[in-house]
Amino acid sequence: DAGITQSPRYKITETGRQVTLMCHQTWSHSYMFWYRQDLGHGLRLIYYSAAADITDKGEVPDGYVVSRSKTENFPLTLESATRSQTSVYFCASRRGTGANEKLFFGSGTQLSVL
Amino acid sequence: AQRVTQPEKLLSVFKGAPVELKCNYSYSGSPELFWYVQYSRQRLQLLLRHISRESIKGFTADLNKGETSFHLKKPFAQEEDSAMYYCALSGTGNQFYFGTGTSLTVIP
Numbered sequence: 001d002a003g004i005t006q007s008p009r010y011k012i013t014e015t016g017r018q019v020t021l022m023c024h025q026t027w028s029h030s031y032m033f034w035y036r037q038d039l040g041h042g043l044r045l046i047y048y049s050a051a052a053d054i055t056d057k058g059e060v061p062d063g064y065v066v067s068r069s070k071t072e073n074f075p076l077t078l079e080s081a082t083r084s085q086t087s088v089y090f091c092a093s094r095r096g097t098g099a100n101e102k103l104f105f106g107s108g109t110q111l112s113v114l
Numbered sequence: 115a116q117r118v119t120q121p122e123k124l125l126s127v128f129k130g131a132p133v134e135l136k137c138n139y140s141y142s143g144s145p146e147l148f149w150y151v152q153y154s155r156q157r158l159q160l161l162l163r164h165i166s167r168e169s170i171k172g173f174t175a176d177l178n179k180g181e182t183s184f185h186l187k188k189p190f191a192q193e194e195d196s197a198m199y200y201c202a203l204s205g206t207g208n209q210f211y212f213g214t215g216t217s218l219t220v221i222p
């Protein structure tokens with residue numbers, strides 16, 4: 001679904017640098033999520049947001065910061081990148097609840113920290 | 115705490131054979147359960163949700179609250195079913211938790 005886009009698609013950075021991954025959705029969904037995908041761990045929730053200016057920690061928030069000043073944007077920042085943060089990052093937004101509940105995913109950002 | 119467990123990282127079946135991808139969950143409330151799929155070079159997408167009791171692409175999944183399981187089944191696997199499958203849980207805290215995923219390969 002083109003309604004949720006992530007950038008950049010690929011990123012290489014060095015240990016200690018700050019990196020920001022962008023996520024933009026066009027549906028005005030309230031809930032947005034950031035996951036990292038690693039072999040053997042599957043998808044792990046980093047942070048999520050219920051609305052603009054409302055964010056909360058997920059399972060693995062350490063080393064990450066998020067903000068949500070506008071409903072459509074949910075950037076994820078690695079304040080001081082470490083090699084353990086090499087991963088594929090997925091942003092998602094949620095539509096509806098109950099029977100209509102569905103997550104829409106971006107195409108992912110492949111991040112390598114050298 | 116691991117809320118969603120998928121015991122098989124890799125699963126291979128022959129075309130036409132039945133397939134079952136296992137999922138067990140741990141949650142004290144009443145979760146919503148889902149299966150998401152990621153085909154090669156495509157985005158993660160919803161396959162089916164337990165509340166709809168639907169069959170998508172021949173797949174079904176029954177929620178067994180006694181065994182806390184939500185296994186995904188298909189009677190006759192097709193080559194196009196080869197993909198990564200994730201079991202997911204949505205809890206009362208509005209968080210979505212995923213399992214570790216099962217990579218399914220259907221052998222021609």
